[in-house]
Amino acid sequence: QSAQNDPMITGGTSDPVNAPWDTNNPRKKTKEAASSTELEAAKNEVVELISSLLSMTGAPGFQQDEDDEISSMLGAGVVRRPKGAFTAPEGFVGFDPNSVPTEMLTKASKSLRTGRGSVLSEVLREFEMRAVGYDGIHGDNKERGGGHYHQVTKVRSFLEGYRRAEVRRLARETATMLLDKLVSEGIEGLDVALAGMTRSSDETSDEAGELNDSLLDYLNDAIRQQEKKVEQLVDSVKKVQELEQSVADTSAETQEDAIERLWSVETNDDGQRIETFDPNNKRNKKALQEELDRQTQSTSISKLVAPKSAPEQLLLLLNLLRERVKTEAAFSHDEKSRNLRVLAYCLNLNSDELRKELIMRE
Numbered sequence: 001q002s003a004q005n006d007p008m009i010t011g012g013t014s015d016p017v018n019a020p021w022d023t024n025n026p027r028k029k030t031k032e033a034a035s036s037t038e039l040e041a042a043k044n045e046v047v048e049l050i051s052s053l054l055s056m057t058g059a060p061g062f063q064q065d066e067d068d069e070i071s072s073m074l075g076a077g078v079v080r081r082p083k084g085a086f087t088a089p090e091g092f093v094g095f096d097p098n099s100v101p102t103e104m105l106t107k108a109s110k111s112l113r114t115g116r117g118s119v120l121s122e123v124l125r126e127f128e129m130r131a132v133g134y135d136g137i138h139g140d141n142k143e144r145g146g147g148h149y150h151q152v153t154k155v156r157s158f159l160e161g162y163r164r165a166e167v168r169r170l171a172r173e174t175a176t177m178l179l180d181k182l183v184s185e186g187i188e189g190l191d192v193a194l195a196g197m198t199r200s201s202d203e204t205s206d207e208a209g210e211l212n213d214s215l216l217d218y219l220n221d222a223i224r225q226q227e228k229k230v231e232q233l234v235d236s237v238k239k240v241q242e243l244e245q246s247v248a249d250t251s252a253e254t255q256e257d258a259i260e261r262l263w264s265v266e267t268n269d270d271g272q273r274i275e276t277f278d279p280n281n282k283r284n285k286k287a288l289q290e291e292l293d294r295q296t297q298s299t300s301i302s303k304l305v306a307p308k309s310a311p312e313q314l315l316l317l318l319n320l321l322r323e324r325v326k327t328e329a330a331f332s333h334d335e336k337s338r339n340l341r342v343l344a345y346c347l348n349l350n351s352d353e354l355r356k357e358l359i360m361r362e
Contacts, residue, residue, distance in 0.1 A: 042111035061134035095154040171218035219322040
């Protein structure tokens with residue numbers, strides 16, 4: 001529920017397109033060998049979950065007492081829960097998300113996220129095919145034994161929404177933790193935190209603190225949302241600046257007219273018009289000094305400065321964090337990557353003494 005109220009996660013909910021965490025992984029073979037067992041266990045848990053949710057609909061084809069095909073979908077040696085663990089409602093009441101126990105979803109959260117949702121999609125397809133067989137030629141006509149496929153689509157939408165919300169919740173918590181590190185301890189503190197985090201192309205972490213593609217997707221969405229807020233802020237500031245600039249332009253024109261009057265105009269014997277300016281004149285000196293001060297102030301204001309408003313500062317931090325996380329995806333965490341990081345620090349230091357101190361500390 002907290003994820004639904006977060007303004008930063010109102011963007012797209014599509015799955016990650018790229019998987020940079022799959023590259024440069026020295027343990028790739030080990031992870032693949034272990035994942036086959038994890039995928040099978042996750043599939044069995046998802047089958048049990050969907051079976052329970054569909055039993056809650058009251059659809060005759062999905063009642064546990066009549067459903068012997070579930071066992072064939074489970075892996076060998078898997079013991080099903082007792083039939084009395086769930087009591088189906090009387091009649092075909094349909095799927096109601098509000099009646100789903102939170103504990104049921106929380107327990108299966110990791111399995112739903114396994115393989116970026118591929119396990120969930122695979123199991124749902126199997127249930128959809130069974131539902132089509134139950135409906136036959138009756139389609140959505142409940143009175144004649146249909147309506148099973150429609151219930152499966154409702155369960156699909158519900159579980160897909162829950163899975164994506166869980167993925168983004170963990171990504172949001174991870175991003176918040178890294179931003180806190182960046183603000184409180186600087187870039188070095190962020191590097192220490194990143195060094196201790198796990199890297200995975202999957203989304204099966206139980207807690208925040210894993211670097212994966214969903215974290216990058218969340219940061220991209222958060223940056224887009226923040227850019228819109230900053231644009232609104234800048235537009236309002238521009239309107240104020242335009243008003244101030246119009247007043248300043250009027251003042252500048254008056255100032256230029258005053259400076260023009262400081263010149264003396266004379267006509268020589270040949271009839272030529274000669275303009276002269278006496279810098280030693282006290283009135284001229286004062287006018288020149290005022291003009292110099294005005295030009296200096298205008299130049300200092302136009303220089304690039306760090307953002308001062310909170311929305312602009314947050315946008316800058318989010319961009320910095322995203323680029324840093326991308327770097328973690330591009331390089332494996334080894335001695336070479338550590339040396340590259342130290343080299344980047346050295347390039348940004350102002351003296352050889354500071355560079356030497358950094359190298360000795362590392």
